[in-house]
Amino acid sequence: MSQTIATPPTVRLDSDVIGKPINRTDGPAKVSGAAKYAAEFGVTGPLWYGYIVSSPVAKGKITKIHADEVLAIPGVQQVFSHENVPSFAWFDRAYKDDVAPGGSPFRPLHEPEIMFNQQPVALVVAETFELARYAASVLRIEYDVEKHNTDLDSVIGEAFDAPKGKTGFVPPPKPKGDMNKAFAEAPHKVAGEYIHRAQHHNPMEMFATTVDWLGDGKKMKIYDKTQGAPNVQQYIAKIFGLSTNEARVISKFTGGGFGSGLRPQYQVFLAVMAALELEHSVRVVMTRTQMFSFGHRPHTLQKLRIASDDQGHIQALEHKALAETSQFENATETVVNWTGILYNSPNTNFDYQLSKIDVYTPLDMRAPGAATGNFASESAIDEMSYKAGKDPLDFRLLNYTYSDPTENKPFTSKRLDDCYHEGAARFGWDQRNPEPRSMRDEKGMLVGWGVAAGCWDASMQKAAAKAVLSADGHLTVNSATNDQGAGTYVIMTQMAAQTLGLPMKQVTFNLGDTNMPAAPVQGGSWTANSVGAAVKDACQEVGKKLLKLAQKMDDSPLAGADFEDVQFVDGHIRANEDITRSVAIEDILAASGEEKIEADGKAGPNPINQLKYSMHSHNAVFVEVKVDEDLGTIHVTRVVNAVAAGRIMNPKTARSQVLGGTVWGLSMAMMEETYLNNELGRYMNHNYAEYHIPVNADIHKIDVIFVEEEDDIASPIGVKGVGEIGMLGVAAAIANAVYHATGKRVRELPLTSDKLL
Structure with a gap:
């Protein structure tokens, strides 16, 4: 028996505010010092x-x-x-x-x-x-x-299957086919171990x-x-x-914050x-x-085996990971599943295990699990392309998945192929000489070009908001969500302004107070779609009340109109079919005599859609590196990051998110490592001087492309989020470019010069 899902009427999101590169509403407070952080607030007494x-x-x-x-x-x-x-x-x-x-x-x-x-x-x-x-x-x-024992390598034999118990952890998919037989019989194959040690948040x-x-x-x-x-x-x-x-x-x-x-x-x-x-x-x-001292991206050991036929079709795919956890908690990440989502194979095996050592519990760190698994899998896929005699981009397109093989579900949307094509065109990939060590610049530096893909969940959480429209026409919207720098203040202001057709200057969005309607932690790239949908819902409820008040006015031009038959534009409510049937919101408020109109809104995931579909954002990253052959130093000179993440609410703040993720991907690839002295059981470089992160001189040209993507199934406002996806693919693309430049495959991060010499 089929079931029809009723959807609430929508307000147009394509006119004046949503999708525009509007400056941060909180920007002036931050640059002037008016914005107060946790250690800066005054108190009542001493x-x-x-x-x-x-x-x-x-x-x-x-x-x-x-x-x-x-x-x-x-x-x-x-x-x-x-x-x-x-x-x-x-x-x-x-x-x-x-x-x-x-x-x-x-x-x-x-x-x-x-x-x-x-x-x-x-x-x-x-x-x-x-x-x-x-x-x-x-x-x-x-x-x-x-x-004590803080050495993960010494407890490999004590590994155990990661238990469920944390929101967001998805156990690896079950094995399929005969992995060992397919790998043994395939003409082209790759097997490798990939390592990165602990990395720490440094907000x-x-x-x-x-x-x-x-x-x-x-x-x-x-x-x-x-x-x-x-x-x-x-x-x-x-x-x-x-x-x-x-x-x-x-x-x-x-x-x-970045998860910390x-x-x-x-x-x-x-x-x-x-x-x-x-x-x-x-x-x-x-x-x-x-x-x-309170959490980090865990030291993780990964092993991959991939095999293909003579045409380059993957026949066997195996990805195993072992991560550290503390003695008192089982910190889990979804590490290996992404490989099976991006690439199809008739024979697969995925495994994820933990081993306990004497450290604090690892903690989610930007694109948790995915950033770890993505480096290994996209490096191995690249290596496999060379073994099969295929261009790395062509090999990925040849093994492209049009539905999610791990869950046997269709994607709500997937425009990764367009990310590949648009990114390659912007980068100039067709000018690439496929032979490693074949390209040099005018100074004799080795030049390498690499590519990698990324995939991240497009998930929603329950969220709530409250909208209050005062008699003077000013709209205030509150939600207890957070803004760790992603642009929540401005995009929620945009959503509220667009929904009720008000100018931005007449809208205030407040957040970060438990006296406000509840919202989830800001993480997982779910804030924009979850809180955004709640803000829209609250403003629509105000809009419904406004329409009813408008219909009580003498000779109302909106008499008899249903909510789905009107639009809120330029401070007016107008009939869709005849925009001359219009009433100004300020006139409605004046005629009503109401001091304020308020309404609550809420949003959450659609459980039926979650069962039927696989929901993800995707990206493709193209990187150019230049390597000094004598010193082994690596310079990332160009990056193109093409992202498909549903509707982009604000291209300016979204671009900043992807830029930040790209820089962090570079940092993960070339610099970040917390040195653990196993004799002392202590992280030794616990400061900004010795925990290396990029500075301005390390960052060169970064191009961000947003591939247009419509997806009203993943979220009611069509948003997927960009906080995580921008980091994915970057570390692997750099490693792959380094191989193309030098002919040397490095499987351990960071890619320091000693690993090339």
């Missing part, structure tokens, strides 16, 4: 400062804390540790925040046991920041040190929490650096037994605990070194 003390050992037990010596210093208010964790700071090990992996979450200061290097072991609270820092530096703590704003103690029972304003204020509120309220009225969380501006702010970090727990115990406003800010 402010005290907490400074975190970190463990110098990776495993063991605290035997004694000499807190009395520090408490004797004038101005020091308290030293919190496992010895005096307040009784109200209970923590149910079964409780998880919205994005927690399976296992038992870390409980700050709750046990004397040390489970990872730099574990917070104490919080010193003093009247000034300088005093708190000094007191923390002289606090003596004695440890019983145990033998400019360090994690910080300012707790404003309001002096009314346990009521607090908690200003936190996070990617999701509602998630932090849920976490804090649950742990401390607070109501949501007592724990209001605010995060108006976030200075970068998805989970509540331990400084928010420490700051709230101290404020509740001392009944005083408290601020806690992590140091740059401590920013390396």
Whole structure:
């Protein structure tokens, strides 16, 4: 029996605002310094400062804390540790925040046991920041040190299948055909191991929490650096037994997150605990070194086997991955599945496992799982193209999938082929000499051209918004979503303005406050479509109320019109079939006598569409590198990144997202690596000086192409999101270009000169 799905009437999205490169509405506040971040908010009364003390050992037990010596210093208010964790700071090990992996979450200061290097072991609270820092530096703590193991290679034999337990993790698809037989019999084959070690988030704003103690029972304003204020509120309220009225969380501006702010970090727990115990406003800010202590892109080992027939059709495809996790949680990523989504084969085998070592739990980091798997698979696909005697681009097109082989579902849309063609044309791919080491520039530098593809989920989450149209015609829309720099403020303003046909200057969008309607954490590239659809829904509800008020006016030209028969344009409601039947919104408000018109909106994924379709965004990346043959130095001189991600709400902010992702892909390929000293169990380069990331001189020409794509199945507003997809393909395309330039295939990141010499 067929089922008809009723869809709500839509307002046109193709006229004045949506799709236009409009400047950020929050830009002036940021460049002028008016925008306040978590560590910059003022409080009601005097402010005290907490400074975190970190463990110098990776495993063991605290035997004694000499807190009395520090408490004797004038101005020091308290030293919190496992010895005096307040009784109200209970923590149910079964409780998880919205994005927690399976296992038992870390409980700050709750046990004397040390489970990872730099574990917070104490919080010193003093009247000034300088005093708190000094007191923390002289606090003596004695440890019983145990033998640790932070070497993933040594526990390969202890690997286990990754359990379910985290939103977003999709287990690998089941094997298909006879992988081993097909690989053995194929005329062309590739087998290789691909490695990258831990990489850390390095957002400019360090994690910080300012707790404003309001002096009314346990009521607090908690200003936190996070990617999701509602998630932090849920976490804090649950742990401390607070109501949501007592724990209001605010995060108006976030200075970068990239996944590091998805989970509540331990400084928010420490700051709230101290404020509740001392009944005083408290601020806690992590140091740059401590920013390396709460999660990272996990060290991952991958093995791929690919085989093709004489014509280049893939006959066997295998992708296996082993990633690290902590001793107390099972951090999972979707790593290997993307290979099976992009390339079809009658014989496949995919596997993903974990091994436990003595580190903190890995954490989602831009395009989590996909960035890891994409480097390996797109490098192996490139290598396979050479084995089969095919151009790397032609080989990808030859093995193109028109539906999702891993789930046997059609794509809602897939214009990766157009990304290939448009990107290749912009790049000049047809001028490429296919032979490695065959191209040089005028200075004698080896020149290489590489290509790679990317794929990312186009998912939606539940979200809500509230719209209020005041009597003066100003529209205010609120949602507790986040903006970590992606442009949420401006694109939601655009959505609201377009839906009710108002000029941008008459619209204000507010976010980042748990007193507003709930929204998911900002991650996974789902904010634009999820919150955007909720904003649209709220504004449409206001529009329906406006239409009813317009129809009550004397001699109303809109009498009898249904909502789907009108449009909101230039501050008017007009009949679709006869635009002369029009009423100005300001006239409707004046005639109604209403002080304001308000409505709630919500949005969420369509479960029927989720069952029927595979929803993804795609991209194709073309890269030129120049390599100094004597020194082995690599310069990325040109990048073309062609993206198909549904409707682009704002080309300017979307382009910035893809530019940022491209730069990060370059960083992943050539620079980023956190050096883990296994003897100490410590990340050694935990600072900006030694954790290498690109500077301006490393970045040259980057072209961004948005391939037009209509997709109203993936989301009701046709948006897929660009936060993740722009990073994919970049690292592999660089590695592939380096091979074309030098004839040397590097399978371990980063691509440093020593691997070429």
